[in-house]
Amino acid sequence: MRSLARLALACALPLALVTTPAARAAGTESAIVAGGVVVALDQHDLAAGPGEKITFASTVRNTGERPLDGYVAHLNILSPDKSVYVDPEDWSPRRTQFLDRLGPGASTTLHWDVRAVTSGAILLFVSVTSPAARTVSSSGPLNMTVGGHRVVNAGGVLPLVLWMPAGVLALLGATSVRRRRHR
């Protein structure tokens, strides 16, 4: 039990050293905090099917002492898997939002609509930057797994592929009979 506690302490110490209090406030350890702007997402893992629409929220908090004016939030969409092609425009047509003035200690919530297009592992995160782009703060990642690579179910294909030509063939026979009768 004591060795377990020692191990936990050994792991926690380096983490405490690299993680800023502001990043901890962002609710996820891997957030990047700059200029007193903290961005946090309301979800961190998500599974969706192809074509499914999902909505998630990001909270932007001003932890600094000066008001934030003219800041811009942007949704980034990419795949860590190089075989998965991602065109962000297909996933979300509205990926940039302009923030209202945010006083010290104040926060605002932004909602993002995304439609899962391609199957595979997808990474989403929100970055917030100042008008002069001197600082960029980013949220932690939202790991999205788009599963259910749906393929056509072959069951019941034979009646369709046989009966359709057979029906047209019968129609052709009928027109041929009609033509002979009219001669």
Next chain:
Amino acid sequence: MAERTAVADPPTLATPPTATRSAVAVAEQELRDLWLSGRGVAMMLAFTVLMSVITYLVASNQELNFLEQREAVSLTLQVAVAVGGLLVVLVAADAVSGERERGTLESLLLTPSPRRSIIVGKGVAAVSLWLGAFALAVPYIWWIGRDVGTFGTAVAGGLLVGTLLALALTGVGLLVTTFSQSNGLSLALSFVVLLALYAPHQMPAEATRGWAGELVQRLDPFSAGLLYLERLIVNDHSLTQDAALLVVPALCAVVLPALALLAGGRLSLSPRGGS
């Protein structure tokens, strides 16, 4: 003046039919020739056999079955539109040069129908093949996309794009056939045009990047129309989201039949203008 009123009306001669009435009469006759003679139905048989083979492969062949269901719907619909266009070209390219070769154009020109009405009637018959092919493609599209909710948009988009392309190809076929002495030349030329329009869509994805690639995709009515369908079905775009891609197909659907109609006014026994 009094005398004039007293005179009985002169006996009325058979009034020449109006252009619209003539066009309807020619269209009725052409439709009857196409569908009741069995020619149109035979083409539909070939079309359904092709659609059945593609549907069967999409559903059961391991090489094609890796396709995501939406991609399979898109592929099938694109084949239906392309082959429907081919059928339209076959009939339109035969419209005048075929009559010339069979020696039946003279009797057609001797009817009181205006020459442009003849072209309109033949154009209607050609477009009817696309509508027949599309009606037969609907069950296949429904079956392939039955679980992914794309049926409605696929049918609406397919009908829109296919009709625009069918009208454009009818214009091409009628233009070529009006100026062709032989049916073989007319068919060959029309096919070359069809292939040239279809070729940019078959280029590898890398070739369509950059401003030149994008320009070709937007200026070629076939590529633009098929790209519209792909985005509509695979990327789940709305019907209006990529409407800009339909500008060129819509222009071609208006301009090419209009040109064919203009050329049809000079329709004569010989393509060089001799009557």
